[in-house]
Amino acid sequence: MTDHAKPESFGFATAGAGVSARSSGVQRTKRHPLLRIRVQLPGGLACAIGLPLLVGMAKYQSVLPYDNVQNTVVAAVIAHLLGYAIYRRLGSFPGTAASRYILPTFALTYGLVFMAIFFLRLDYNRLQAAGSFTLSVLWYFGLTLVTRRLEIYRFGVVPGGNVAGLQAIGRAIWSYIPSPHVSVGEVQAVIADLRADLSAEWERYIADSALSGIPVYHVKQVRESLTGRVEIEHLSENTLGSLNPASFYIQCKRIADWLMAALLVIPLTPVALAIALIIRLESPGPALFRQQRMGFRGRIFTCYKFRTMTVDQQVGADGRQAAMTKQGDPRITRVGRWLRWTRIDEIPQIINILRGEMSWIGPRPEALALSEWYESELPFYRYRHIVIPGITGWAQVNQGHVSEVGDVLEKLQYDFYYIKNFSPWLDIVIVFRTIETMVTGSGAR
Template sequence: MRARNIGSKVHPLLRIRVQLLGGLFLAILMPVLIRTAVAPKELLSPSLQATVVAAFMAHILGFLIHRRIANFPGVAAAGYILPTFALTYGVVFAIIFFFRFDYSRFQAGSSFVLSTFWYFSLGVATRRLAPYKLAVIPGGDIDRLDAVSGVAWHRLYSPSALDERVSGVVADLRADLSEEWERFIANSALSGIPVYHVKQVTESLTGRVEIEHLSENTLGSLNPNQAYIKIKQGIDWASALIMLVMLSPLLAITALAVRIDSKGPVLFRQKRIGYRGNLFTVYKFRSMNFDYSSGDERNDAITKSEDDRITRVGRFIRKTRIDELPQVINILRGEMSWIGPRPEAVALSQWYEAELPFYRYRHIVRPGITGWAQVNQGHVAAVEDVLEKLHYDFYYIKNFSPWLDILIVLRTPKTMLTGFGAR
């Protein structure tokens, strides 16, 4: 699962077809061979045949999703192998269970376990075979790489100085490079070696887009994929309707706890800035004392660390993000998505717009209950921290895709269980 190495032949385990075929053999064919060795007639069983087809689809889907996820920040994608395959196998076999198809539990269970085992082992092996090192060509704005961790940077001093295995070449392609270095870059690209622009690498490894000049179009296309925006809205609406039914007991229990714990309405309502800069009313379970006001709207909208306005029940539901669940109403109304930049209160949004360039650009996609900034940074309010948050929001917009949404979904449970970034 690594890029090609300079100056060396590609190890078979680094080839995509070897990884996929090895996974299919171990996770799909091997359980069939074991099962039919014990009971040969099982090979003709419709339930086994149906399970093999379902497991094959789940395996291929898991492989494709994991490969796409591995392209996003950092180089350690092993932590997402189990949740990725749990998601794909869970969805496929949930469909089978819903339609009451007969299936082989042995084939399904062993296929899932062997899939995760294969790709986790493969990840360990490929890290040893192809440690992630990037060669850096001198010139331009390359000093920014010193602050990026997770990669071994190999500084080059001449085009002939490359004497160790690396996974790609990094250069400031906007710099005025010599003819020798330009020839080196061209030869590297022609031989199949990845060549990265320094800004591309820092964005990928940090998950942040540095905000420079909008005229430079540093965000790629200024308009995210409109087709995916429509598809995502449909998925959001259908899943929100299902979740509203499934979570109704939890919603009722939480509403009762909020009501008993302190005086005031169960739901908290607040005007926020949403999609395309439009105002909407966000719904949350009330987690603060209802009758508190300092007279400063902007100050009241900021939740401080150990804020004494938070109630006993409120502290728990904020940490676990249960207080956000009523926003399923906003999703059904088309005002929000499950995933996107967090919407801010009007007073805060106006403050940030006055202080930060391009802040309004984050409204080009629907705001979300969770998002890239939430799983990477958590809750912030100060202007300098919001600028950092804006870097994450712009990265999400630039890489707006189902693959990044899936990665955020996989990271969100950890955020909820650990209370990361909650106040």
């Protein structure tokens, strides 16, 4: 597992390794053993489960007959397997360094499993459980450090069509194939614009590569997987179908959003009152800022935030220019700058979540004036309203705050990637990266 391009995103790891494609002039590269599941997972289980058992047996000679040890071993195995599955899944998303999610992922799975053990009133060995969790984290951190530079991903690119500019993406070596009869050595996959009008020789080359066990991918799929954006120069019937989010997860997400908001209302109320008082003391005006925004399926709603600007300079806040926040905006107060930097100004949007107007995670809702302007300037902008808007989202953790049309087009590509890959896994990645953003303050204005 490395922190560079993730071949698991395309399924490279599933193809047979080391199969020569002599007829096509390329070879499927061999993956290092330490990058394989059959090495990483058994090694992790042996380290996290076996070592604490050996230590216990060295001290007490026989520990397995005890119920508390047996319960701990079973729980630790379940937690470790879940942790590894989530860790690999999260690391497959673009721009995510897998090493960042080792500690929070295993803390989550071990915490949930042993919480279940506690509520079921099953006896367990605390030392064994703590040792298993610690060794799990250390094992995968160690693997990341060792394998970081073991493999550089190399793709063979078939010329023709929309393949220009792939080198700008980075995170891989792009070897453009000069001729169907020229070898470019070992590659992870062959990349081609499968919609281009390729010659019969190139089509034969692509077919031979696939038959030899080398994955062949459409260039648009690769761009999406490495950049985290969906190109939207046009929407075909197939694209529209792939951008329809799962309705079942939408309903589950709404229930989870409401429950989380309901649980947080009571503990956050004293904090919100204290912040509101500080805002009122610094500058005259209401503590809350209200603004009409475009929401789910194009419905207009009132969004609530803590006020971060002076009231006298917020006249016409529904206008397009007033709705834009620029870098170093003079309207922002001293307290407001800190609230924006930490994202605490978003706390009142719990009200919107409880009312079903917003989610914790989703495309950021824009001010009504901005949304109408973007719709007039950008094709398909309105399609982002197919999911419930959120307090944080994929575009926010990748791009930060933007307002100009050129930047909004890129933001829209991030939003479409989120809609296309709408899943709890991507939401977990966004949660982890939002916490990082809150700590560092990156992207705030």
